[in-house]
Amino acid sequence: MKLLSKFHRVNVVATIIVLLISGVCYYFFIKHVLIEQLDKDLAIEEREAKDFVTESNALPDAYAYKDEEEEFIQVANGNVVRKFSSVQLFNKSVNESIDYRQLEFPLTVAGRNYKVVVRKSQEETEDLIQLILTITLMMVLLLLISLFLINRFILSKLWKPFNNTLSQLKQFNVSGKNKLLLEKSDINEFTELNQAVSIMTNRVSQDFNEIKNFTENASHEIQTPLAIIKSKLELLSQSENLKEEQMNTIQSIFEAGNRLSKLNQSLILLTKIDNQQFVQNEKIDFSKIVFKHIENFEELIAAKHITTVVNIAPGVKLNINEDLAEILISNLITNAIRHNLDKGSIDINLSSHFFIISNTGTQPDRDPGELFERFRKDKVSSESLGLGLSIVKKICEQYQFSINYVYSGNRHITTVGFNN
């Protein structure tokens, strides 16, 4: 849920609750005040009646209007208790029941005891309360509308710098050269955020470049002496009259040098993938690459008398760096050839969701999960560096492809699932 809508929701609920509670409080408070006012009026009527009795020693006239009436009821004894109460009586003039506030009090006129009842209609009070409730409700509505408008137009404008920073961060590419274009904001929090973000991304880019330079330099420094060793050996091997023993020695050094340089290249490749230095992602025709590599290895496959079953959906497009795609396929196919049996078979399947390669072979002597670790290799082919599968895994991780290996029915089955 968006922060804004969450904030908005909490705000609206709180506003409604507060307004309802205050409405209820209003209602009771005002009702109380108004009834007190009525009671005061009734007390005045009482005093007037009593004054009249004192002055003229006679009962005043009883009266009954729509909203006020007074009546005198003769009672036998004088134990009438003075009290205020609310009653509902039928009013003949308007033909309906009306709430009244009434005061009963005793009155003695010329030795006779009377109970006097003075009533005043509460209708005005109720009207007032209704009005107050209506106003409260309208306020709630008005507040909701204004909150909505604020959220819609002002808050989203306020959050714009934040959203801008966010979208810049999403596009941030550590190996990219363009810096973040952060919008200036007059809000302290966003300015601070932008500062922190640019400090962080600058440091990340700097670290990245240092590592990248280190990798390149390391590669350079190691490859150059290797290049010299290899070239000298190649020259040495051109010499006439070499003894068999010497030729073997040269060949051994040569192979060792080759392995060293391949090891170096593979490690550099792994580091480069780790550093996400392969960025030129374009939609490439994966089917074509698979075809190309099958064709490329066709003689090796024939040399081992391996039969192939190839089932490739044409035109499978993937968003992947072309070099990495080539390495991925080439490593998997080479593995399927290397760890195969004589007269074995290789099945290759490509659909828009999966690349599945399976080959006949002996049971691996290791846990399948370990096969993807660096320098893990099967005992049968000691010539391999043991980096091929970890490179495959790295490439899959880079593109969020799933990779799965099982050994079943005397076959090694490797499945790469594309994340489309």
Next chain:
Amino acid sequence: MKILIIEDEKELSDSIATYLKSENYICEFAGSYDKAIEKIELYEYDCILLDISIPGGSGLDVLQELKSNNKLDGVLIISAKNSLEDKVKGLNLGADDYLPKPFHLSELSARIAAIIRRKNFDGNNFLRFHNIQIDTRAKSVSLKNKTLDLTRKEYELLLYFVSNKKRVISKNAIAEHLWGDGMEGSNDFIYTHIKNLRKKLIDAGDVDYIKSIYGMGYKFSD
């Protein structure tokens, strides 16, 4: 054929020159940026071997200078910086090929030969070795005017041999040339290819030029 080697590692440029000398190439050296600029301005070369990191500047700048002077020299970048960017940049700037270090001298020699062949505008796309004639444009081989039916790999193998005739070529170099880096380790499968090619040449009535050099590799010579 004149070759300019722009490379600061003297031992390496010496090895390259020694290897290329027997192919009748004349090699000159430039160990720094200034020296390289001086050389390319004064002379013309059939092919320039260009290292990217040289003292005093970048090999890519030398390439730019060369191209802005409309020189037609072929350029082969030999770089230890096996970096994609440099490769893409170099090829975009007009280099003909890119070979990462460390390389096999036989591979280098084959690449140079290919560049020079491509640069030759006189339509001479035929390579000859005794009775064998290779048409590099049509990618076909004929022997005594009879076309040989070779697979693509066999053709590439033969071309590689002819580009490195009278040399010992390691099995490793052959494997890398034919299949790239992918097939590390056992090179025994090359044997099958050599055997097939040899058989086709002999069947077509030629001498067996391919000699096995024990423990090291093969040599194409008469």
